[in-house]
Amino acid sequence: MTYFQPTRRAFLIGAAAAGGAAYLRGSTALASLDPNSFTTDRIFHATHYGPFEAVVRDGELININAITELDAQPTEMLMYGVKDRTYDKSRINYPMVRKSYLENWQNGDTKPELRGKEPYVRVDWDTVWSLTAKALLDTATEFGNEAIFSSSYGGWANAGNFRPNVMQGRLLNLIGGCTNTQGDWSAGASQICLPRVIGDMEVYSAQTAWEVIRDNTEVFVFVGCDPIKNNRIEYTVADHQMSGPWAEIRDAGCKFISINPQRTASDEYVGAEWIKIVPNTDTALFLAMAHHVLEQGLEDQAYMDKYSIGADKWIAYVKGEDDGTPKTPEWAAAITGIDAAQIRELAELLAKSRTEIAGAWSLQRAQHGEMTHWAIVNFAALTGKIGKPGQGVGFSWHYGGGGMPQSFKSTPTGLSQGRNWVKGICPASRITEMLENPGQKFTYNGHEGTYPDVKMIYNAGNNFMSHQQDTNRLIKALEKVDHIVSVDVWWTAATRWADIVMPACSTLERDDISVGGTYSNDKVYAMKKVIEPVGESLSDYHICEGLADKMNLWTQFTDGLDLMDHIEDAYSRSAAAEHTPFEEFWEKGYARQEVPEEARRWVRHGDFYTDPDKNPLHTNSGKIEMFCEEIAGFNLDDCPGMPVWMEKHEYLGNAREGQLHVVSPHPWYRLHSQMDQSSTLRDLYKIQGREPARINRQDAEARGIEDGDLIELYNDRGTIIVGAILSDDIMPGVVSVYEGAWPSLDSKGRCNSGLVNFLTSTQRSSGLSQATSANTVLCEMRKCEDPEGPNMAYEKPEITEDYEIAEIDEDLLGLDRVEQITENLLADATEGEKIFYERCTVCHGPREVSHFTQNQWKGITPSMFPRAGLDENEATLVMEFLMANASDAPKADSLQ
Secondary structure, eight states: OOOOOOOHHHHHHHHHHHHHHHHHHTOOOOOOSOTTSOOSEEEEEEETTEEEEEEEETTEEEEEEEOTTTOSSOOHIIIIIHHHHHTOTTBOOSOEEEHHHHHHTTTSOOOGGGTTTSOEEEOOHHHHHHHHHHHHHHHHHHHOGGGEEEOOOSOTTOSSTTOHHHHHHHHHHTTTOOEEEESOTTTTTHHHHHHHHHSSOOTTSOOOOHHHHHHHOSEEEEESOOHHHHTTSOSSBOOOTTHHHHHHHHHTTOEEEEESSBOOHHHHHHTOEEEOOOTTOHHHHHHHHHHHHHHTTOOOHHHHHHHEEOHHHHHHHHHTTTTSOOOOHHHHHHHHOOOHHHHHHHHHHHHHSOEEEEEOGGGGSSTTTHHHHHHHHHHHHHTTOTTSTTOEEESOTTSTTTTSOOOOOOOOOOOOOOOOOOOOEEEGGGHHHHHHOTTOEEEETTEEEEOOOOOEEEEESOOHHHHSSSHHHHHHHGGGOSEEEEEESBOOHHHHTOSEEEEBOOGGGSOEEEEEOTTTOOEEEEEOOOSOOSTTOBOHHHHHHHHHHHTTOHHHHHTTOOHHHHHHHHHHTSGGGGTSOHHHHHHHSEEEOOOOGGGGGOOTTHHHHHOTTTSOOSSSSSSEESSOHHHHHTOOTTSOSSOOOOOOSSSGGGOOTTOEEEEOOOOSSSBTTBTTTOHHHHHHHOBTTBOEEEEEHHHHHHTTOOTTOEEEEEETTEEEEEEEEEESSBOTTEEEEOSOOOOOBOTTSOBSSOOGGGTOOOOOSOTTTOOOOTTOOEEEEEEOSOOOSSOOTTSOOOEESSOOOOOOOGGGTTTTHHHHHHGGGOOOOOHHHHHHHHHOOOTTSOSSGGGSOHHHHHHHHHHHHHHHTOOHHHHHHHHHHHHHHSTTSTTOOOOO
């Protein structure tokens, strides 16, 4: 099959013309500024940090103007960070290639051991597209597509539908696909465990409507949960709608309790009672509370009989009938640090009250992380809470406006990624293990996989170098990879250890579309182009378009359309298009999607509680599985069939004298590593230019450390330099360092910036999920006596701009190999398969159908199908495809 192929010059001219037209099209927005002020443009845009008007003069962004109608509580990240980072010196202005790679791309002597150490050379776009195309085709033809690894999971790079991982996925799947990451760092353990326990991921599910909580809940328990902080950002566009409702719930007389090693902003806001707990021991607490409930006869046996299975086996364990150790409050007091009398008092309060328990994702980022959320579910089932108005469990109260009523409307969908012919995966937190152990078997979600022998990493819009654990090990493991390509806006860690660096423009420099409210989905937002791209940067769409053109796949990638055509098509698939024409939506900047009145009374698991026979859970039994035969049948020594206490390989219970437990919560002024380059924000919280570390005053004084001192946190994995914040609101023996700092190594190998992942361990959560255990880590602490100058994390690497570059002979690239690869991909797809890949996008679900079970898909589709706008026939076709190709379907593909 042949396609019309535009010339390189025609493509570039066309892209520039399309960009200019889009810019003119986006030049009007809401008039919410001083009407007498002089500006050239006020342009609507939207980000993870909120919607806003950009104030532009002479083509330059001069201010961010919040729109209180849409975001009543704009954060510093929006007001200062967005502008800061747009023009920050850490911008990647031009295409770059690492010096040794550029000099030796033909002979292969590219010296990967020099990544992160040697200069980059400024080149043109044709050079980076040529070298990237050759690397992709070399890898695919010599080692198979499974040797190409995508680290671009999740899509947190920006709030737009045409975000980097989607564009990359569409491009790579045109040449046969690649090995993808599976799962994520956010909630990797529970997203695999909980569907088997309670029939849904839960960690990414909507929560009971907040008015139901206000009117019914007597006790609300935060277990590691900090919604006031974490709802400052969203996966889509934040609008901070839940801040007011939290105050209403508080003022209605609801009692808040916070179980946490440190006191949080949310605790202050709602006036929560703080119960200090040793990190990673929440499972022991809930087991002990269950024991006391049973001892006092406060359990709801009738509820368990009707709504659960396996209660008898778990209760036998709690009573100690299995192992001879009753899980009494005294037993738990020695583990958790909570007094036995307080455990009894808490157990009785929760059992006798209308109680809602909010568990944070952070709880399951630990060794045996599956156990904690499961233990909370079992305690709530034991006391008869789940599904009742204002009661039960919720594991997403801190995220995405959890608690806001849902519109249940379809949202804009982006470009299809097509079929990935590579079925193998790498669990998201196992990248280092994969690189170190090609061919090694691993278990995931009840199946066995094999780590591929990765020869190339393609990374777009993802700073995996900052969030992968044990960073020193990862840096060493990367030396075995032949090619690393990174696409980003800024010089993050993921670009500083790359061979080929392609500069993406920020969303302010292109057009896109998104939605407001991860769960409410009550607004569709235009992400209009505000300014022209900085330097020679291009949008992710145009970067992939150029690479597709280089490989003679331009028509297949673009469908012959420009980006604005795709945006308009995406909008047409949303419910908003039914009442607001695209032109009106684009002019205004947003369109609302009505929230039905009944959504304000919606109760999580409410239908199941009302009629469990008519509305069974998507578990094997249709009920809450307090003991799960399926998980037990996997025979995993680190994840049994019910929630039990298992000692961690590192925690305060087995710490040496002087060791501290490190927790790494989400930052206040960042989205993971995003915004770390904002100098205005850094001035608000950094200490001597380093990441702050919150430590107990007693621990500091014992080591001669004062407020504002630079200190070293260290273990056998690495050392970081951070700034001390002395506090009485964190328990002794615990130190808190926000995740996501940009790294910078000094001459002694210490991270002079304070990236906590130089300390964290690659220990898996379990063989069920292979998830991260970033919150299971010990370290030692001392005052830093020899810091080496300022933190250089935000400086550009050394760049050579006057390097003589020979024009690349395209005959050396072997571009004709594309046809050999693609002609094997022309198999017929079913109608359901086409619809799934074109429209059914779910941010944290698997990209490959066979990576989830039939029941797991049944738990995802009730929220996925409405957002995709599928009619009954389309939903049926997609469900047939999913059921026929799920991991437990007859003859389904394995993970290999």
